Amino acid sequence: MPGYYDIDDIIMEEEPISVVFQVGAHGVGLLDPGSETNNVENGAKVDLPFWLAHELYLRQAVSISVPACFSQKTRKEIQADAACVDLRIRCPYFYELGCKIVPCKVSDKSIGSFLHYAFTGRYKEILSKSHSASVVTVPKFSTRLTKEESQLFEAARSSMLAFKKWRLGGSRLEKASILGRKRKTTIPACPSTP
Amino acid sequence: MAGQSDPHLSIFSAPELEFLAEDEMVEVVPNIRMEALHVICGDFGPFFPQIAKVPLWLALALKKRDKCTIRTPEWMSVERLTQVLEAERESPREFQPLPFHYVEISRLLFDHARDDIPDIYMVRSLIEDIRYVRFHKVETGLETISGRTHAVKLKNLSAMEVNIVRPFMVRALQAFYKHDSPQMIQQPQTMGSRRPQVVDRGSRRDLRPR
Numbered sequence: 001m002p003g004y005y006d007i008d009d010i011i012m013e014e015e016p017i018s019v020v021f022q023v024g025a026h027g028v029g030l031l032d033p034g035s036e037t038n039n040v041e042n043g044a045k046v047d048l049p050f051w052l053a054h055e056l057y058l059r060q061a062v063s064i065s066v067p068a069c070f071s072q073k074t075r076k077e078i079q080a081d082a083a084c085v086d087l088r089i090r091c092p093y094f095y096e097l098g099c100k101i102v103p104c105k106v107s108d109k110s111i112g113s114f115l116h117y118a119f120t121g122r123y124k125e126i127l128s129k130s131h132s133a134s135v136v137t138v139p140k141f142s143t144r145l146t147k148e149e150s151q152l153f154e155a156a157r158s159s160m161l162a163f164k165k166w167r168l169g170g171s172r173l174e175k176a177s178i179l180g181r182k183r184k185t186t187i188p189a190c191p192s193t194p
Numbered sequence: 195m196a197g198q199s200d201p202h203l204s205i206f207s208a209p210e211l212e213f214l215a216e217d218e219m220v221e222v223v224p225n226i227r228m229e230a231l232h233v234i235c236g237d238f239g240p241f242f243p244q245i246a247k248v249p250l251w252l253a254l255a256l257k258k259r260d261k262c263t264i265r266t267p268e269w270m271s272v273e274r275l276t277q278v279l280e281a282e283r284e285s286p287r288e289f290q291p292l293p294f295h296y297v298e299i300s301r302l303l304f305d306h307a308r309d310d311i312p313d314i315y316m317v318r319s320l321i322e323d324i325r326y327v328r329f330h331k332v333e334t335g336l337e338t339i340s341g342r343t344h345a346v347k348l349k350n351l352s353a354m355e356v357n358i359v360r361p362f363m364v365r366a367l368q369a370f371y372k373h374d375s376p377q378m379i380q381q382p383q384t385m386g387s388r389r390p391q392v393v394d395r396g397s398r399r400d401l402r403p404r
Contacts (some may be wrong), residue, residue, distance in 0.1 A: 009290050023322055095369075099372060099373070101235065112373075114372045115373055116374060119369065119370075119373050123366065123369075123370075124337055127333060127336055127337060127362075127366075128333070130362065131213075131329075131333060131362075134317050148369065151365065152362065152365045152366060152369065155361035155362050155365050156359075156361065156362035157358075158361075159357070159358050159360070159361050159362070160358060162207060163354065163358050165208075166208035166209060166212070167208075167301065169301075
């Protein structure tokens with residue numbers, strides 16, 4: 001669950017979003033690399049991190065445009081085959097970002113159902129691949145998952161691997177790794193005192 | 195102990211679950227006479243060379259010291275397991291009733307009481323098959339959950355099987371809940387007629403026909 005202290009949430013909010021300024025802003029020309037003066041014009045298109053864009057949106061200073069990862073191209077790819085799309089390259093926080101953008105009244109209202117469709121499609125793949133617990137199929141597939149999906153995947157896979165490891169047997173007590181190192185005998189060869 | 199590892203993942207680890215399974219009662223036939231054992235959880239009466247019911251941990255401890263033979267539980271016979279396997283294969287949505295800790299008990303007995311079980315290879319392969327068929331059923335059931343699922347009911351599932359799917363299922367349900375809930379309200383003009391359904395409970399995704 002997202003929250004103030006959640007690391008994934010914090011990193012996710014760093015994702016850049018392109019916004020269009022509705023008002024002119026003075027003294028923050030830093031944000032717009034294309035401006036000559038130290039101001040941002042009204043109507044300028046700027047890339048801001050999500051946390052800033054959200055705050056400015058609440059003050060009605062900007063309007064948020066749809067990020068590139070929800071473009072038509074991605075939609076068509078997901079409709080073709082949801083499981084093969086490499087979402088991590090486009091945006092590793094695909095779902096979280098989408099969920100945060102939905103209440104921002106972005107022009108495109110169908111993002112929510114699109115996310116749901118994409119997730120349902122990929123969920124089936126995650127389900128089958130994560131529980132098979134074979135080492136071969138995993139690396140290719142898991143690089144395509146977003147952060148949230150890979151947490152799901154890892155949870156299933158680690159519990160499956162733990163079960164298999166238990167099933168192979170062995171004692172329940174594990175030897176501490178520090179005891180495994182060979183220790184050199186430190187008896188110096190000193191002459192015995194007479 | 196439980197909870198020391200990543201708290202987001204499974205509550206129990208597999209060895210912990212095995213430890214809990216050792217509280218189940220089994221029947222043993224001691225080889226020797228011994229007076230009563232008084233331990234914290236109770237007294238285990240004087241041991242004569244006749245059938246006694248003891249917890250599994252005590253049975254394994256006696257077995258390791260060669261003081262008893264363990265009688266195979268009656269559900270672990272080849273006929274009974276073949277019946278269970280047939281029934282599992284026939285009903286694609288139901289699970290057959292099996293002892294709650296059957297996976298752990300069978301593994302412990304295979305490891306320590308190998309000579310006490312008749313037809314051990316057959317029993318072992320049957321239990322593996324049963325486990326595989328049941329897990330496959332769980333997976334097929336999981337494919338059908340969606341955002342409307344409020345609860346997933348898995349009747350007769352055993353402890354180890356529950357433990358394996360627990361982190362995945364919890365996370366998946368959370369993710370579906372997150373994706374599905376606000377979107378319905380987001381588009382009131384197209385889905386106006388569906389609005390009342392958001393507050394009702396939604397369908398229960400049983401893995402057992404009602």
